[in-house]
Amino acid sequence: MADADPRSGGGRSGLSARILLGGTEPDPRFTLANERTFLAWIRTSLALLAGGVAVEAFMADLFGPELRRTIAVLLLMLALVIGGGSFFRWLNVERAMRHKTPLPLPWIAPILAAGGALVAAVMVVFVLVRAA
Amino acid sequence: MPTQGNTPTHGDAGLQPERTDLAWGRTTLSLVVAAAIFLRWMPHHGWFAGTLVAAAVLTALAINLSRRRRLHSAIRGIQQNAMVPDIASTAAVAASVVVLAVLGIYTVLFLPLT
Numbered sequence: 067m068a069d070a071d072p073r074s075g076g077g078r079s080g081l082s083a084r085i086l087l088g089g090t091e092p093d094p095r096f097t098l099a100n101e102r103t104f105l106a107w108i109r110t111s112l113a114l115l116a117g118g119v120a121v122e123a124f125m126a127d128l129f130g131p132e133l134r135r136t137i138a139v140l141l142l143m144l145a146l147v148i149g150g151g152s153f154f155r156w157l158n159v160e161r162a163m164r165h166k167t168p169l170p171l172p173w174i175a176p177i178l179a180a181g182g183a184l185v186a187a188v189m190v191v192f193v194l195v196r197a198a
Numbered sequence: 199m200p201t202q203g204n205t206p207t208h209g210d211a212g213l214q215p216e217r218t219d220l221a222w223g224r225t226t227l228s229l230v231v232a233a234a235i236f237l238r239w240m241p242h243h244g245w246f247a248g249t250l251v252a253a254a255v256l257t258a259l260a261i262n263l264s265r266r267r268r269l270h271s272a273i274r275g276i277q278q279n280a281m282v283p284d285i286a287s288t289a290a291v292a293a294s295v296v297v298l299a300v301l302g303i304y305t306v307l308f309l310p311l312t
Binding site: 091122123149 | 235284
């Protein structure tokens, strides 16, 4: 067989082995589940990215420039943190599975919740101020 | 190694390889949607927005071109009951999204609407 037994780590380059911090390969179904969860976070990040750009690009008639910028930058920064954080989440889960330790908490989840709430709060304040 | 035609088969009733392949497919669709929205910036920001469109589309294309390899590696992983996690793919996609977000923030804050 061309590729070495992945359980021994022989098929992996030294760099990958160092990034994964050794351990033993977990059940491949868990590795695939981790990958899908990572992709779900990436799509969340892409949705925030598209939302941020859409606010800036399509809302010129509705919002003033300051509000538009604020909402757009908040959404894009959230996309940045969720997108970058999703990789480290994936990596930390992979490492935990390889060492059979408890899975780390998803710290990007509260960030997403707080960020979403913050954007909503800015919108509520804007609507109230404009109505007054 | 069992195969049907050119495709290796596996005995996972949870259909993990197929679901993971579809998750990558949905991600390419999200990237194309993001690229379509970046298009709206092109009349205002020209080639700079074009770079964002190209980056998103190229990432989607790269994922699509490597889907078959990733699917087969997942099926082999199920067959052998061990697989090497695909660090290169996850790191590349996350890096691409981070770059798109940074360029997006730069566009909003520093490029005036023309």
